[in-house]
Amino acid sequence: MDLEKSLRGLRIVPVIEIADADDAVPLGHTLVEAGLPVAEVTFRTPAAAEAIARMVREVPGLLVGAGTVLSEADVDAAVDAGAHFLVSPGLNPAVVGRSNRAGVPIIPGVTSPTEIEAARALGLRLLKLFPAEAVGGLPLVKAFAAPYPDVTFMPTGGITASTVEAWLDAPNVAACGGSWIATKADIAGRRWDDIRSKASQAVRLASPSVASS
Numbered sequence: 001m002d003l004e005k006s007l008r009g010l011r012i013v014p015v016i017e018i019a020d021a022d023d024a025v026p027l028g029h030t031l032v033e034a035g036l037p038v039a040e041v042t043f044r045t046p047a048a049a050e051a052i053a054r055m056v057r058e059v060p061g062l063l064v065g066a067g068t069v070l071s072e073a074d075v076d077a078a079v080d081a082g083a084h085f086l087v088s089p090g091l092n093p094a095v096v097g098r099s100n101r102a103g104v105p106i107i108p109g110v111t112s113p114t115e116i117e118a119a120r121a122l123g124l125r126l127l128k129l130f131p132a133e134a135v136g137g138l139p140l141v142k143a144f145a146a147p148y149p150d151v152t153f154m155p156t157g158g159i160t161a162s163t164v165e166a167w168l169d170a171p172n173v174a175a176c177g178g179s180w181i182a183t184k185a186d187i188a189g190r191r192w193d194d195i196r197s198k199a200s201q202a203v204r205l206a207s208p209s210v211a212s213s
């Protein structure tokens with residue numbers, strides 16, 4: 001799989017915190033129906049690995065990432081669950097090494113030139129900017145383009161439906177992550193219609209020709 005190409009096609013990645021694995025399949029189907037067939041399920045709840053496994057098994061066409069991958073044990077749990085890609089908030093060489101050995105792509109988080117260069121030294125070219133708004137926002141990611149023309153980013157953290165289009169206009173932004181599409185409360189409340197409508201809106205925001213027509 002060419003992960004960067006897939007993410008450049010999808011453009012927006014719903015970041016998910018799921019408390020009950022029984023909600024994973026309805027949530028996955030909702031995202032697919034809305035035309036946004038991707039989810040980053042964060043390892044912030046005990047249900048995460050089971051939720052990933054069910055999405056991978058039962059929701060065809062859904063690209064399923066594992067987020068908040070903080071340890072080698074998290075890598076193993078995510079890979080065993082069948083995650084297609086991994087995401088971490090920071091750059092941990094042990095976690096990157098374990099992902100490489102498992103053959104599953106990882107997008108670690110960075111905030112600075114020093115961290116970008118450490119990630120490049122590990123062979124990575126697709127990185128997360130996290131927490132994107134708090135560490136400098138769009139001016140920061142744009143400033144990284146000149147010294148690091150071979151690096152692309154998935155900014156996440158503080159991005160909303162109101163700001164995502166500006167982020168996606170930056171050529172070195174492959175996709176943006178955000179929790180606004182399916183919040184913890186939306187999922188716990190099984191508000192599938194609300195999630196479908198926010199995911200459809202995200203698809204429109206990610207496709208300028210559609211959004212402006």
Ligand SMILES: O=C[C@H](O)COP(=O)(O)O
Binds near residue numbers: 158159180
């Ligand atoms: O922890 C942050 C999430 O990964 C995504 O950030 P957000 O809730 O600001 O969209």
Ligand SMILES: CC(=O)C(=O)O
Binds near residue numbers: 042067109128
């Ligand atoms: C925030 C983030 O990068 C993560 O939870 O994976």
